[in-house]
Amino acid sequence: MASIEEKAAFLDKVHLFRRMEDDPLFAVAEKLGETRFKKGETIIERGKQAEIFYLIYNGKVRLHREGQGQKDVVFVPGDYFGAEALLPRERRHSLVLAEEDLLLFTLTKRDFDELEKDIPYLKKNLQISVSSRRLIKEIHFDWVRENEVIYFLTRKHPLLFWRSVIAPIFLLGIPLGLVALISNTIGALLFTAIPIVVAFIVFVLWVLWRLEDWRNDYYIVTNQRVIWIEKIIGIHDSRQEAPLTEILSVDAELDFITRMFDYGNVNVRTFVGNIHLRSVHHPYQARHIIEELWDRSKIYSRQEEKEALKKAILERLENPDPTEAKKKKEPKKEVSFWRSLFPKRERRGLKLRYEQGKTITYRKHWIVLLRQAGLPGVLTLALSVFIGYQLLLMFFPPPDTTPPSLSFISLLALAALVTGGWMIYQYVDWSNDIFQVSEDKIYDIDRKPLGSVESRSAPLDNIQSIEYRRIGIWNYLFNYGTVYIEIGTADFAFEDVLNPAAVQQDIDNRRLNHINKAKAADAKKERDRIVNWLLAYHQSSDDFKKLMDGDGIDEASDNINDIDIY
Template sequence: MTVESDQRIAFLKKIHLFRSLTDEQITAVADKLEEETHPAGKAILAEGKSSDRFFLIYRGKVRITRTRKGKEEQLAAFVAGDYFGEMGVTLRGPRYASVSTEEETLLLALSRQDFVNFVKQFPKFKTNLKIAISSRRLAHKLRYKWLSPDEVVYFLARKHPVLLFQALILPVILGAIAFLGILAGLLGPNPWVLVISIVGLGITIGWAYWKGLDWGNDYYIVTNQRVVWLEKVIGIYDSRQEAPLSTILSVGVQTSMTGRMLDYGDVIVRTFVGRIPFGYVSHPQQAAAIVEEYWHRSREVSRREDVEAMKQALRVKLGLEKVSEPALSESRAKPKPVSAYRPSILMILSRDIFRLRFEEGGTITYRKHLFVLLEQVGWPTILIFVFIGAIIARLVNLAQVEHLALITITQGHVVIEPLFLALLIATVPFIFWWVYQYLDWSNDIFQVTPDQILDIDRKPFGTEQRRSAPLENILSTKADRVGLLGVMFNFGNVYISVGSMELAFEDVYNPVAVQLDIDQRRIAHNAKKKETEDIAERDFLADVFAEYHRNSEEFRREEETRSPGENEVQ
């Protein structure tokens, strides 16, 4: 098969690498492409070897694999419209993975020299390429476990460094003041200035480090199945907002004057249930182009699959030979079923002590805000510190008075100083009170599963109340942040209307994000239900068409056997 020049140009215009190039520039690239057809199972590039060509997949499918400890591991599967070999051509190092065909594949290849020339001649192509390489290297480094086996990351980026710079301004200023205080303490007579300045410098360094980690833990991701916004506050909050490509309604870009100068802005992805903002993302125009490309590609694939499914149903109804059923596209792949999840005691005592949102096995679990915890453990915490202070004061007193001792041995018996022992024993009930209040807070959880929502209130060593509702019965959701503290610290309530009943996720962090989680799960559940209904409707139509096909010959013969007079009367 020979790909004509106009077909090559139309093909290149759909790929984000060539977005914003002029027609003349795209034509120049198309003229340099060389066609290669490879059978299934053919090795194109080998791991550890150098590569001198860049490849575009015009038709077919390839596998990206690497060998680790003697075992082959699949990294990705690329289809028509994807490309590979760009890092080997630009970085000139050995390849970290192998590429082989899964089916007969038609490739369009570009030599290293032509590729490098286009990078030098076309600045926009260079920018697009830089984004692609950065995304693939970062995706290779992070390797998210929640990605499905055939899911490919096409775009992965953090927020623009300007946001990190803004976050570090105050810590840097306070750190500079603390450093000047250290110098003053070293030169002055007052040692307390030195001590306070050293402590202040340590706090500001820790604050700046935490700000850097917070900035580095937020990611924007575009795959062949969905768009994702990962947001994480270490030890407290872990959020993944996502939308399947098939639910996207529009993609927009918003930039300020400063953003246009520094090439950052907001990419707004609007879906059926709201929007997913890529805030302060670098190269916003290119990021939006990538989302649009794979959004449109998923729609084309869905249309082709619907046609193929209808043809397959007709063949079955007509009793014709069955053809192999095409695999479900990545954008419509079904998630694995999961069951409701409850955090274990071990998890509570380890990594999830103060986390307000976490996801496990497809179930999202929320706790109430830390202000609720502080309210519950406030008094026991104060009393514990009072008794600890009294214990420390008693220990100091025992150390200062010669005839008093913490532990004495009388007639072979060990005796602990009575007041110290009394204070120690008196502290224990308040510790148990604190633990009880914490467990009461941690066990009051809200969950969103793929099928239902749950409000679980379990008293420590006591009763458990559980309210639930199927996702398909949800009529509406509403998120509220009440009061000044709710607005300042972003917590509030989410109300879910289910028939005549209303469930409330109370005092949750970021109620708008919680509402979005619920709506996204509801949309996914309803889409799955609609897919089942579509299959039933397709089978019904196939029955109708098959019956018509089986009887059409009989109807034709009946019409032919009619006398001319009967036809004229009719």
């Protein structure tokens, strides 16, 4: 059984109790009970009356949720579930199973009610958590990665919405007031009824649009990153994010007014740029959740390093002198002379995204191709139809008409060739304007047909921030936009790409994989150095024992010198 001190130390790391003074923290710890579950056992059944609040001390649980949002998630030590038990008239909305053997801390409704008298803000923290998790169950995000869990989801403060509709309310009141002053007769009222109705409909549509705009802005915290999604229906769509592993600091900014209404700015500073959560509802809770998950990411990283070091030590103790092995490369297949002159190439046609080896290539959207090649294409089609009609008149002339001359048709054919060549040029120009993401770099390549080639590249680990934007109704309808990549003074823009959110995700995944590989390589070098030192110590202990037994100094010294510790 965990002691009160251990429970208090555990609670101090959970964002619900973060920054709590020692007296209330120990008061909560004293009320916590303990319960255990075996792997596969049901902890909570969906639809049952909520009775107990659970905190995970050891083990993992799996939640199966209802709704459109994230349905199947795994919670780990430090997480909690069943907060509905502490709020009135709440029922369970999730099925919770033990993913492995568990030790849970429990808090009953009666104990919580006693604590609430001395710690009133504890209930507020729970209400914020329950509200956020309800939103998580309702809203689905396609970009959530495997094993990624959304912990916090909120919108901007509702005051921002009401502030945005004050102007139209005021503007609607002016004409209504004027109508009331000048309309002295029923006829005048009927005459002014139509503009009043139109103004009212416009006002209602404006309010609904502003409401939907407010509802589509989200601030999200997962176990991997912090995200800001901003959407303006039909006009703008963007997503900014910052990985937890790259965070340097988190702070909340509030002034006198924002503190009264419980909203403010949360600033997250990272190695790869900053992300600002502006006018976020419950800023302190958002900050505490980010800090908790940030601390967890550092703990998990240290645990992984420790396990890797342990594994490396055991492997070297079993095999102190490993021999290097090099895999034999497969012989290259012989290529015929004609195939070398005319290599087989994949037909990409109008593909906007394709992978070749380990490189992802993006083209600009078809809308851009239509803008570039649309006019010459229409002219070529019109000229071709007209030439066909003229040929028909030449070979089958109607009575009493003069057939068109061959020279006239030749001029039309020449014009069609020119416009056709113009169309092909524009297609090739569109096809050659590409953006690429390899395992370690990004590329922006613009190759002009029969002309120059402009190519820029930058390492993935130099990326400071990634953001995408869809601006305009056409971008929104056809789901294309620009991905902006900040790399010091040399910024990149993947312009007019299909599904910019997915492109941003591809770049971010490649960047994280590259960074993780580099970190893993550095960590392996450091582990090897430590293992060599430990192995030297292990062998020198045996040699020292031999020396004390009189086996000789030279043999012991030679054994130590044979070990490469660098």
